Amino acid sequence: MKGKLLVLGFGPGNHEHTTERCKEAIVESDCIIGYKTYVELIQELITDQKIISTGMSEEVSRAQAAVDLAEQGKKVAVISSGDAGVYGMAGLVYEVLVERGWKEQDGVEVEVIPGISAINSCASLLGAPIMHDACTISLSDHLTPWELIAKRIDAAGQADFVISLYNPKSGKRTRQIVEAQQILLNYRSPNTPVGLVKSAYREREQVVLTTLENMLEHDIGMLTTVIIGNSTTFFYEKRMITPRGYQRKYTLNTLKQRLKPHERLKRENEPWALHGGQEEVTNTASQKVQKEKSATAVQTVQEEVSATVVETDKEESRLTALQTAEDALRRIDERNGISSKNVDTISTANKVESIFELAVSPGVVNKKFTPKQLLILAEVIGEKGTMEYTPHHQILLQIPTSEPGQVTEQLEDAGFLLSPIGDVISVKACDFCDGEKKDSIPYADEIQDRLGGLDVPKELRIGFNGCGMACYGAVQDDIGIVFRKGKFDLFLGAKTVGRTAHSGQPVSEGIEPDKLVDLVESIVKEYKENGHPNERFFKYFKRVKRVKGFQYQDVAPKIKVEPAPCGD
Numbered sequence: 001m002k003g004k005l006l007v008l009g010f011g012p013g014n015h016e017h018t019t020e021r022c023k024e025a026i027v028e029s030d031c032i033i034g035y036k037t038y039v040e041l042i043q044e045l046i047t048d049q050k051i052i053s054t055g056m057s058e059e060v061s062r063a064q065a066a067v068d069l070a071e072q073g074k075k076v077a078v079i080s081s082g083d084a085g086v087y088g089m090a091g092l093v094y095e096v097l098v099e100r101g102w103k104e105q106d107g108v109e110v111e112v113i114p115g116i117s118a119i120n121s122c123a124s125l126l127g128a129p130i131m132h133d134a135c136t137i138s139l140s141d142h143l144t145p146w147e148l149i150a151k152r153i154d155a156a157g158q159a160d161f162v163i164s165l166y167n168p169k170s171g172k173r174t175r176q177i178v179e180a181q182q183i184l185l186n187y188r189s190p191n192t193p194v195g196l197v198k199s200a201y202r203e204r205e206q207v208v209l210t211t212l213e214n215m216l217e218h219d220i221g222m223l224t225t226v227i228i229g230n231s232t233t234f235f236y237e238k239r240m241i242t243p244r245g246y247q248r249k250y251t252l253n254t255l256k257q258r259l260k261p262h263e264r265l266k267r268e269n270e271p272w273a274l275h276g277g278q279e280e281v282t283n284t285a286s287q288k289v290q291k292e293k294s295a296t297a298v299q300t301v302q303e304e305v306s307a308t309v310v311e312t313d314k315e316e317s318r319l320t321a322l323q324t325a326e327d328a329l330r331r332i333d334e335r336n337g338i339s340s341k342n343v344d345t346i347s348t349a350n351k352v353e354s355i356f357e358l359a360v361s362p363g364v365v366n367k368k369f370t371p372k373q374l375l376i377l378a379e380v381i382g383e384k385g386t387m388e389y390t391p392h393h394q395i396l397l398q399i400p401t402s403e404p405g406q407v408t409e410q411l412e413d414a415g416f417l418l419s420p421i422g423d424v425i426s427v428k429a430c431d432f433c434d435g436e437k438k439d440s441i442p443y444a445d446e447i448q449d450r451l452g453g454l455d456v457p458k459e460l461r462i463g464f465n466g467c468g469m470a471c472y473g474a475v476q477d478d479i480g481i482v483f484r485k486g487k488f489d490l491f492l493g494a495k496t497v498g499r500t501a502h503s504g505q506p507v508s509e510g511i512e513p514d515k516l517v518d519l520v521e522s523i524v525k526e527y528k529e530n531g532h533p534n535e536r537f538f539k540y541f542k543r544v545k546r547v548k549g550f551q552y553q554d555v556a557p558k559i560k561v562e563p564a565p566c567g568d
C-alpha cells in the first residue's frame, strides 16, 4: 500500500488557530514526526500515533525518517509550527524525495497542509502592519551566509517593504539583529514603528510596540518575531497600522469619495501607475535621451561582463549569477556617477513618494491670501499635486512628495495656517468684519492654538462668529460660539450635513470671556475620551444626553430670539 506524507503547519500553537484539515491529518496519521517542543504543543490532538520527536537542527534526519516510513506504507504527519512551507519542513521533505528520484505517479502521496505563519499571527496581535508589500527574512545564518542575509535586508530596506524578521536572536547569535537594525536605519526613520511579538497565541505571549531606534532595548529571542513597518506605518491606540496604499486616492473622513468609481483607474488619477506598460506620452526629450543612454550602458556592460567571463578561465567561471548582476549594476552606477559608497545619493534616489495631504488657510481670522502665498502654493504643488477650495475656507492640498517636512516648513514660512486632514478639530471663524469687530479675536486664536488639529473620534468643526449676526454660520457647526454683548453664546450638536441637518442647540448664553476657552476645551476633552470611533459630535451628545452639564433636548428648545442687529 502506498504511504502518505502529511506535511503540516499547526499555526501559532493555540488550537483555535489550527486548521480543521490540520487536525484531521494528525488524527488520521499513523505516526507523527516533529521537533520535541512542537510535539508537546499538539499533545492534546494525539491519540495512539507513533511519535518520533527529535531536537533542533535534526530536520534532515526527521525528513528522511518520514520518507522512509511513508515508503513503508505509513501515513506520516510531519509537523511544523506556523506554516510548513515558510521556514518549515515542506521544502526539506521534497528535497529528500527529489534526492530519491520520487515521481508523483508511483511514489508516496504528499499533501502539504497550510497553517498560519508567524508573520500573520503576530501581525494580527499588532493591528494591521502588513497591509502592503511585505517580506520575511530569517536572521539565522546557520544555513544561509550572513552576507546574503544582509543583502536581502538592505534590498528590503531600499524597497520600503514591511519586514518580518524570523529567528532574530538566540543565545549565540546576538549580532545579527544589531546589524539588521543598522542596515535599515540607512533607509528608514529611527521612529519607524516596530512590533515585537513573542510566543503569539501561546501561554507566555508578549507584545511590545517600539521603534526602529529603540527596539534593541527590549527582550528579543528565538521565539520573537520582529515586524518593522514601512515608511507609511503608524501607531494608533496601541495598534501598528500600515495604510492600504501609498497613493491615497480615498478619503476616510467623508461618506462621499472625491473620485467616482469610474474615475479611479483613469491615467490622470493614477499618474504613478504603468497603465498597461504604454509609453508615457509625457516623456520629455531628456527622459528619452536618458533612457537611451541607460540602454546603451546596460548593453555595453553586458558585453563587458560577457567578455570578462569568456576571458577568465574555467577557474574563475564560478562567478555566480548574483555576482554577475551586482557587477553589472555597479558599473552602471559608476557610469551614472553614483558611487556605491555614496549612501545619501542612493537612499535619496530610493525614497518613496507618497501623497501628502493637508489643508491651508491664511489664518483663523484672516481670509486674505497674498500674491506671494499663491506663488508658494503653486511651487509646492508642482505639476502633479492638486489644490481644492473647500466649503470651510481652506485649500486642500495633495502633494506627491518624499519630504513632507520640507513642504510644511515652506508653507509655514509663507505664513499659512496648516491643518491636518481627517478626524481632527478644525476651527472656522468669521473675518470679524474685516477685523473691525476685533474684541473676541484673541479667544478665537486661543481656541485654534489649544484645539486646532487635535485628534477626535470624528472630524469636528468649531465655528466662531464675532457678533450676533453669526453670518459665517457658527450655529451650523458641531460647536458654535457667538460673541454677543461682550459675552459668548454656546451652541452644541449641530448636524452639519444630510437631509436632517439642523443647527446646534443653544445651551448657554452670556458665558464670561475668561471662562470660554477652558469650557470649550473640557467639552472637547470629554468627547475625545468617551466618544465612539467615528461617532459624530451630535450623535455623541444625543447618546450621552449631557455634556459638561449641558442637557441634550430631544425637541430643540424654542428660544426667544432677541433682536441682534449687526454690531450688538
Ligand code: SF4
Pocket (backbone or CB within 6 Å): 430, 431, 432, 433, 434, 437, 465, 466, 467, 468, 469, 470, 471, 472, 566
Ligand atoms: S457681521 Fe458679525 S459674524 Fe459677520 S463677519 Fe462681522 S463680526 Fe463676524
